[in-house]
Amino acid sequence: MSEKEYDIVIIGAGLFGMATAYHLIEENNELKILVVDKASMAGAGNTAQSAAMYRDTFSSEVNLLLSSSTRDFFRHIQNDLGIELSLKDIKYLWLMDREQFEHNKTAVETMLNNNLRIEILEKDDIERKIPELVTNFDENEDAQMLGLKNIDYAILGYDCGELDADKITRDFYENEYKRLGGDVLYSTKVTKFILEPVGEKLGIPGEPVGWQKKKIGFVETEKGELLKADTFIIATGAWANELLLPLGVDSHTMPLKKSLFRVQHSRLAGLLNNENFNEEKTIPFIIFPMYGIHMKPVKYNDSIWIGGGNVIGKPFEMTNPRDITKDDNPLDSTEADPRKYEYDLYLMLSEYLPVLKDLPLTNCWAGFYAMNTIDKNPVVFKPDGIQGLLVVTSGSGSGIMKADAVGRIAEALYRDQKYAELFGGTKFKVSRLGLKERNVDKEYFVI
Ligand SMILES: Cc1cc2nc3c(=O)[nH]c(=O)nc-3n(C[C@H](O)[C@H](O)[C@H](O)COP(=O)(O)OP(=O)(O)OC[C@H]3O[C@@H](n4cnc5c(N)ncnc54)[C@H](O)[C@@H]3O)c2cc1C
Structure with a gap:
């Protein structure tokens, strides 16, 4: 088995994964990052099936902040940076x-x-x-x-x-991520996470056993490759449970x-x-x-x-x-x-x-x-008890219109920052989209 080592491996090159990858490399240019996807290109999962509509007509503060800052960033890309997003x-x-x-x-x-x-x-x-x-x-x-x-x-x-989901995923986020030095590995399905004890291995059978502190050591791909990283980010959208449930992690998705x-x-x-x-x-x-x-x-x-x-x-x-x-x-x-x-x-x-x-x-x-079965909003969290794992999922049918904010929040969580700065300068408390201190206010505009 070949083995490759990165600072961060992101699994899932949908819009959530690519927005996260872009903000990570943009803010931390020294990091060696890899985005892996089972499809042959970025944005080929549910991002490609989407109607790609955006709106700011929400009564909840969280919905409004995520969607309006994302829309404004998309407008900035098209109007100021000259990248056509339709x-x-x-x-x-x-x-x-x-x-x-x-x-x-x-x-x-x-x-x-x-x-x-x-x-x-x-x-x-x-x-x-x-x-x-x-x-x-x-x-x-x-x-x-x-x-x-x-x-x-x-x-x-x-x-x-409306906008074009392919264009925002590939013509902006993926292009910029690659231009800043990010790596991609497509047509590669991740099949398994391999846990290791934190610190020295003791040689006990079945390590890490219950009482040992755990971290993700490697992920295994369908091709038998082992990918090693300090941090793994799961951004596999509707497929999230396939990788999370075997780890005992519930993202409520x-x-x-x-x-x-x-x-x-x-x-x-x-x-x-x-x-x-x-x-x-x-x-x-x-x-x-x-x-x-x-x-x-x-x-x-x-x-x-x-x-x-x-x-x-x-x-x-x-x-x-x-x-x-x-x-x-x-x-x-x-x-x-x-x-x-x-x-x-x-x-x-x-x-x-x-x-x-x-x-x-x-x-x-x-x-x-x-x-997301709690409040139909994205979930961005580090699961308790497993070091080196971050989850970015639950677009819940409004992931295109919230993707840029979600990418910024995931980046801030990676650095253990309390607040993420959304496009336009608004500060957003990262834990609001987490599971432990989740604070998503109720949306009243529903018909
Ligand atoms: C029919 C439909 C209409 C929608 N309309 C809208 C809309 O109008 N507006 C809006 O804001 N949102 C809409 N959405 C939601 C929106 O498309 C998503 O929330 C958004 O694209 C974010 O997706 P994602 O990146 O989380 O998931 P995805 O785009 O599905 O990305 C996940 C990626 O993970 C990869 N993957 C999965 N498992 C593995 C594995 N084991 N190994 C390697 N790779 C793996 C997949 O190949 C995929 O590329 C719609 C969704 C659907 C289905």
Whole structure:
């Protein structure tokens, strides 16, 4: 077995792993760092399956700090550094009935007090801006059977939009990391962590035994290579449990399957060409009043991406960590079930947007959220009792829009700093995203 030695080995070259790698090498240029991924390039895991939307419309302080500082850094990369990220403020539009609007009033007030650029639209305004939208189902029996909610209000978030997940991962973070001297090792699956006692080995069988202090000695790869480092960082997203559970570490993260469905048709051109919202002259990203069903416009090829839907009754995907070397890992699957669109999303959406009626599904794919089961926010921590291990995971469906802040927080934790400085200068207490002193305030803006 060959053996290589680094200061830091990061496992996982998704957006979390690459943002962390970049901030580590940027702040500590003398360090020898390696990023390992089982895929053949960076950002090929769930980062590639993502809708890559960003927003700042949150009422919770943690959500707002992570997302707005990340967005501002991405804007800086594109506008000041001249690296194209296809970042466009196409805006977000939340459609809601009267009851949902009343329910969210306090959250809206909080957002306004935090100087977020949002606008409340009333029904007439919404109908004028998107004439294709049906807002009232009082006379529609089919829609009533489905329990569809009317659209009485909307909240329009201005500093929200989309970017290209590949570009931010590879054209910025990976390029810069490599330019600063970072190494990568792709097409290499890490299969095992090997624990060692801290200090001298005593020659007891099965070392390290229970009472001995432990550290990660090596990781083993599928190719039989041993990688040695002072610190290992696990940034394997939805696959995190495969490496953490055998170590007895619980990151409170579960893989949750999420599918996206694409409908492409020239009939959608009228809906997609809309001058009422943004410089791109298209409709915003729209969230419908039912089960978080959402729709992303892709104007250049007359298509929309549809996602969301009820998650109650949907299983978390379990994998047996002992099966990590097998080729048929369900977490590697990117297949979506078209029936989810036909029998679930389509039935509701085509009532709100009759232009969709009878249009065939043209494509669909799926990925997994690394879902934090405590508060749906990232987790960045050093597990108790194992030296030289740091975990950066749980994007929970909003990892693109929080990635830069998460990378900075992981870097600060590596140096045992109490605070991380986010882009723009705000100080963020690192332990807020940890497990022991976790302090994530409740998010009230949910429909
Ligand atoms: C359908 C979908 C839509 C989404 N939409 C949005 C959105 O609109 N906005 C938003 O902010 N977020 C969204 N997300 C979430 C977002 O994509 C992620 O939170 C973000 O990309 C961070 O991912 P990550 O780096 O943690 O994981 P990943 O990108 O999955 O990276 C983990 C990496 O680890 C590697 N790996 C795993 N196991 C091993 C191993 N044993 N050895 C070596 N390598 C390994 C994988 O190959 C992978 O490259 C969405 C996610 C999905 C699935």
